[in-house]
Amino acid sequence: MNKPIRIALLGLGTVGGGVYKLLSMRAQEMPQIAGAPIEISHILVRNANKERPGVDAALLTDNWQDIVSDPEVSIVVELMGGMEPAHTYISEALAAGKNVVTANKDLMAVHGGELLDLAEQHHCDLQFEAAVAGAIPIIRPLKQCLAGNEISEIMGIVNGTTNYILTRMTQDGMEFDDALAMATELGYAEADPTADIEGYDAGRKMAIMASIAFHSRVTFEQVYTEGITNIHATDIRYAKEMGKAIKLLGVACNTPEGIEVRVHPMLIPDSHPLATVNDAFNAVFVHGDALDDAMFMGRGAGEMPTASAVTGDIIDTARNLLMGCTGRIGCTCYKELPVKAIDDIKSKYFIRLRVEDRPGVLAGVSGVLGNNGVSISQVIQKASKGGSSDLVVITDTVRERHIRDALTILRSMSMVRDIASVIRVY
Numbered sequence: 001m002n003k004p005i006r007i008a009l010l011g012l013g014t015v016g017g018g019v020y021k022l023l024s025m026r027a028q029e030m031p032q033i034a035g036a037p038i039e040i041s042h043i044l045v046r047n048a049n050k051e052r053p054g055v056d057a058a059l060l061t062d063n064w065q066d067i068v069s070d071p072e073v074s075i076v077v078e079l080m081g082g083m084e085p086a087h088t089y090i091s092e093a094l095a096a097g098k099n100v101v102t103a104n105k106d107l108m109a110v111h112g113g114e115l116l117d118l119a120e121q122h123h124c125d126l127q128f129e130a131a132v133a134g135a136i137p138i139i140r141p142l143k144q145c146l147a148g149n150e151i152s153e154i155m156g157i158v159n160g161t162t163n164y165i166l167t168r169m170t171q172d173g174m175e176f177d178d179a180l181a182m183a184t185e186l187g188y189a190e191a192d193p194t195a196d197i198e199g200y201d202a203g204r205k206m207a208i209m210a211s212i213a214f215h216s217r218v219t220f221e222q223v224y225t226e227g228i229t230n231i232h233a234t235d236i237r238y239a240k241e242m243g244k245a246i247k248l249l250g251v252a253c254n255t256p257e258g259i260e261v262r263v264h265p266m267l268i269p270d271s272h273p274l275a276t277v278n279d280a281f282n283a284v285f286v287h288g289d290a291l292d293d294a295m296f297m298g299r300g301a302g303e304m305p306t307a308s309a310v311t312g313d314i315i316d317t318a319r320n321l322l323m324g325c326t327g328r329i330g331c332t333c334y335k336e337l338p339v340k341a342i343d344d345i346k347s348k349y350f351i352r353l354r355v356e357d358r359p360g361v362l363a364g365v366s367g368v369l370g371n372n373g374v375s376i377s378q379v380i381q382k383a384s385k386g387g388s389s390d391l392v393v394i395t396d397t398v399r400e401r402h403i404r405d406a407l408t409i410l411r412s413m414s415m416v417r418d419i420a421s422v423i424r425v426y
């Protein structure tokens, strides 16, 4: 039998704890699955004295040097999250010739190119399947199985926390804050859930996928992001009346003018396959010239689903180590494509306004929209209390900048009390 492959876990929280459990559950079969036993030799945590039931306390350390200077450690599994010290530790591990597995999308969406180059330089693997869409295999399919395609579009639900929140609000009428507390309790949310609810986490995942799919580096700062904090129960109710669901979607397209990449809530028809992806499930659509369409679906967050993806990367790296072929797949970005500004992107819009309840208001609003090149395809007007009514307008496809111009004028009109929501429509 091959001698054990020694790995170090950096982090023993939701995901690290799941990986520890899964490796223990598969320990007997690991020589057959990976080609050698996989042994955890160190676990780095902030607080090594904290009680951790079921974990061998002798493995715990709060000293990174114990790990990076140990020549027996051949795979470092980074599950701490955040930029620092994860960036430094991963760079030092790769420079020391250690392979790295990480679930860290924050880091990969900003420093992915540099870290992949470093891995290649040191003939090491740097694998990050869990960084996008939890348990769903999507990084490896994009890099390997679909490598023969020219991929033109990726679209999907790539954040479990927000999908869970929107599902609870839609199906159970739950309040936003209660649903977020439950997502946190279930281990779906980031250490700072602002990243989830403001769309940054999904934006990071879209940057990573767009870079791989279009062979051109896209960083997080280039992704337009809008979260779900402005989605109200009223919007969900109107969407239901129209036979639609509201989802936080990531969209990336490779167009002749450049890459479009964005994350924002969207109304999609109930008949669309993404409308039925609920709770913490994620789904990613990919369109390629040879492939046509494919959809990948599964659990996008949580302890064991994420541990599944991380453990798959550990096993793959172990196999590469045994075959002497680590560092086989580095950075696949060989183009430098421009990324389009959001102002140039076209969509249909759902606009919910609170307006004065009197004749002439609809004409006033549609006049402003029309003067800015925005045509209307549907209107719903409902009278309510206090002399104001809800006016919901669905537009035809229009350039983002024209909608912004129209909204600026509408905001300044006395007949418009409030622009309550502006949501894109599929």
Ligand SMILES: NC(=O)C1=CN([C@@H]2O[C@H](COP(=O)(O)OP(=O)(O)OC[C@H]3O[C@@H](n4cnc5c(N)ncnc54)[C@H](OP(=O)(O)O)[C@@H]3O)[C@@H](O)[C@H]2O)C=CC1
Binding pocket: 010, 011, 012, 013, 014, 015, 016, 044, 045, 046, 047, 048, 050, 079, 080, 081, 082, 084, 085, 103, 104, 105, 106, 130, 131, 134, 187, 188, 189, 190, 191, 300, 301, 302, 303, 306
């Ligand atoms: N939760 C999920 O569903 C998913 C998470 N991810 C990613 O996985 C990573 C981990 O997430 P998660 O497990 O939820 O995070 P947690 O907050 O649950 O766990 C973080 C762990 O890292 C340790 N840690 C943090 N900072 C340091 C540090 N400076 N030095 C040493 N140890 C440190 C903590 O130590 P201590 O225990 O002492 O506090 C803790 O054990 C993140 O990158 C996240 O984005 C990816 C996909 C899904």
Ligand SMILES: N[C@@H](CC=O)C(=O)O
Binding pocket: 131, 133, 134, 158, 159, 160, 161, 162, 188, 189, 190, 196, 201, 300, 301, 302
């Ligand atoms: N916070 C993330 C965790 C997985 O990436 C999410 O909710 O999707």
